Amino acid sequence: MIEFRDVVKRYGEQLAVDHVSFSIPEGEVCVLIGPSGCGKTTSLKLVNRMLEPSGGEILLNERSVASISPDELRRGIGYVIQSVGLFPHMNVAENVGIVPRLLKWERARRERRTDELLDLIGLEPQLYREKYPAQLSGGEAQRIGVARALAADPPVLLMDEPFGAVDPLNREVLQLEFAALQRKLQKTVVFVTHDLDEAIRLGDTIVIMKDGSIVQHGVPEDILANPADEFVRRFVGTDRALKRLACFEVSEYMQTANTVTRHEAEQRGREPNGDGRIHPVLWVTDDDNALVGMLEPDPDHASRLAYRPYVALHPEEVGVQPPSSLREALSRILGQGLRAAPVVDERGTVLGEVRLSDIEELNQKGIVR
Amino acid sequence: MSPGSSSVRREFSAATAFRSLLLPTAFAVAFVAFVWNEAAREALLQLLFPGRFSYIYERVSLAQLFAEHVALVAISSALAALVGITLGVFVTRPIGRDFQPIVQDMSSVAQTFPPVAVLALAVPAIGFGFAPSIVALFVYSILPILNNTISGLDSVDPAVVEASRGVGMKRYQTLLLTELPLAARVIAAGVRTSVVINVGTATVGAVVGAGGLGTIIVSGLVRDNAAYVFSGAIAAAFLALSLDFVIGRVQARFYDARTS
Known part of the structure; x- marks a missing residue:
């Protein structure tokens, strides 16, 4: 479980994150969404201490992240970032195996795990192991990014606009794949995006942020049915009735x-x-x-x-x-x-x-x- | 794959093999014969410079001078690479950032000193021989290595560095596993330039008795013997070309930012 307790992040006079409190139950996907500069990415980076809060604390399974050394913390948290997350000088196997390598797993175990993950994301290990990031399509690179984050089987994943740099058609495929993967793996996920359809499709809960504060936090269908204020209503758009239908399964x-x-x-x-x-x-x-x-x-x-x-x-x-x-x-x-x-x-x-x-x-x- | 394209590939690789292996090998064999076989050298020099009294430098063998030259270049370049890369890494770290302008200025100033002037200053301090030449060559070689290390490290995409930190690399691991491998090609280019220049510059060491191929060149100039000058110059040129070739080969193995 991840819990934000009265978290503040200040840059000089500017409040990037303004007394934010919320929690994410284990195994759920929480999507942080809002316009640029609303503090969503900043909040995400506070979880794995890429940034340090100016006030408040973040708890990971009841333990303050501030009490864990950043490197150790990050090896236990999968991190997927937009576009250039992969190491260009390492091939796919080396990229996926980097966290296990840092954790000093032996080679055989690392290779087994890499192949297992490539299978999981639907890329033939034989074909992809030796490829370099420059030889991958945008969608493939993004899948490898997800595989790398999952390598050491961390309970928590942080995803910062992971599908933002992919074309719309492939983005939808990646979203559906990720949704299927998440049903299987049940990770606790913090997911940052500015795409509302993505948020509705993937989020168990959605946190809408504006100017560093939470405007509304709830399950997608509730947010669409009952926008908290004018800002949320405009943010979710006039077709929210239609969008809301995306929250319900045919079954x-x-x-x-x-x-x-x-x-x-x-x-x-x-x-x-x-x-x-x-x-x-x-x-x-x-x-x-x-x-x-x-x-x-x-x-x-x-x-x-x-x-x-x-x-x-x-x-x-x-x-x-x-x-x-x-x-x-x-x-x-x-x-x-x-x-x-x-x-x-x-x-x-x-x-x-x-x-x-x-x-x-x-x-x-x-x-x- | 169609048979046509595979034969194209074979032709291509044969041409590459000729250029990258056969030619250098032939060149090396000719050179080894020139330096180590005095009879062959004398025959060649007689052809080129007819009517001379002496073709072979009799005090020290050319092979011995060549070995001394290699030692001068190797030691000074290794020191320069060690210091240049270390300084380059230091001034691109958060703690060393502030020193970057001053370090770059100092190495630029060092570069403007003629090597002979550095020798003139070093001799009173250290004495004649090998040591002052090493100092002069070392000071003279740092700049290209330092500059390339700095620009190589600075050109590494900050997003990749952030990704390294994000997967849990410590600072030193980010440097060793991400930054240096990504900058290696540019750094190697600096070392290559520096070493090639160094081979030529090392000939002035002869002036203060450091030995090396400069000895026979200086002696040839003093005695007005073009055959001596030629022998030394050819040997130095070959050394420069082969080091350039070898370091180039190493450089080609490193990650190339342009291809991705």
Whole structure:
């Protein structure tokens, strides 16, 4: 656990961090966010004593960091920094193995650990071990940066805009990878960013800072639903309802889906529904239970109990997977002009559906002002 | 890989091998024959300077003078590298920062003294022979090494230094594992310049009896014997070229900031 107790950092007259107190429970990601100069990076650097506070103290598992020598402290805290964190004269294996080397692990153990970490971040050890940072893409370099921070298996990670220098497309991939990694490793993470979407995607809690003080501290959905003041409201933007949907997982709002086989669908498309009931949407599957299309009610039919002809669909275009966010589900629903999005697994098997009406209801409940 | 590109690569490496190994080796063999085989040298000199009375310096062998010269250069350059790099490291640390201008000024002033003048000052203090020449050469060699050490260390990206501290390196570890390896190429360039200049400058040591290749050159000048001057000059030139080559090879192994 990390605890900030009335922490102050002063540069001359300027207060960079102004009496800040908050704590981060073990295994959680806390994102510090705010405009430049709000004190977020300064706060992060106080944790591993890259900077020393002018007042107050920071506790790491109830122990003041001031009582631990900086070098020893830093070897026990993973540190990921923006862009040029890697040592340009060392290859990937040497970069990843630097903290174990400083901790005097023997060579064999170091090499084992390096390969293990490269596997973990999805880079083939055989291919990457000997490469130099100049030979890596931005995304690869950033992954190596994360691997280096994890090398000695520290319980705490400090990440200072780790994906800031990567292009938006790769950034999203890295964020999702990191989220998956964090689910597995359960580190206590302090994460600095100025990207609100990143904060929502990765943060268990978010601390919004301004002029060295905390303006609001809470879980992402709360901050978006109830901004503490005008500053936060402007900071999170006018589309906060939409952003808030990114906080919810599809799996929590999944409903049972009605499915029929393709053979049956072709029949029903032509005839009025015999049982007198009609579903808002009927998902059509092939013999392996994979999504291939859908049936929708035909409002123009005399009986009002018939479906329109069968429409073919591609699961990768309309489907969402259980860990996806409701925001993604909504974009699928609106993009395809549907009333619900099918929830599928990687093979396209229909697991359930997310309904537009549920999302609307959630939105009305959540946003107060 | 297609067969075409691999044959291109073979040609390329053959050309490189010729330039980087064959040529220097041929050059070295010719030189060894010149210095150690007096008959061969005399034959060559007779061809170049016909009608001389003496071609071979009879008091000391050329090989002996060559060895003395190597000793003069090696000792003075090693001392200069040790002191130059240490001073360079010191004045780029937080405690030594304040001394940087004064240290650089002093070494610049030392560089402006002609080596002969340094010798003239050193002889009354230390006496004739080897020692004053070492002092003169040492003083004269520091500047390029010191300057390159300072600019090499200053050019290391502060973000990389910060990353070193961030992973838990102590100050000395940051210096040894990050700063010096990153600055090594520039520092080696300074050593290379300094050593090559030193080979030429070391010939003046002969004036105060330090030995070395200067002895035969001075003697040739005094006796108006161009063959002597030529022998000494060729040997010194070869020494300079080979040291330049060897240090260049070492330098090429260090991290190159331009390629990343």
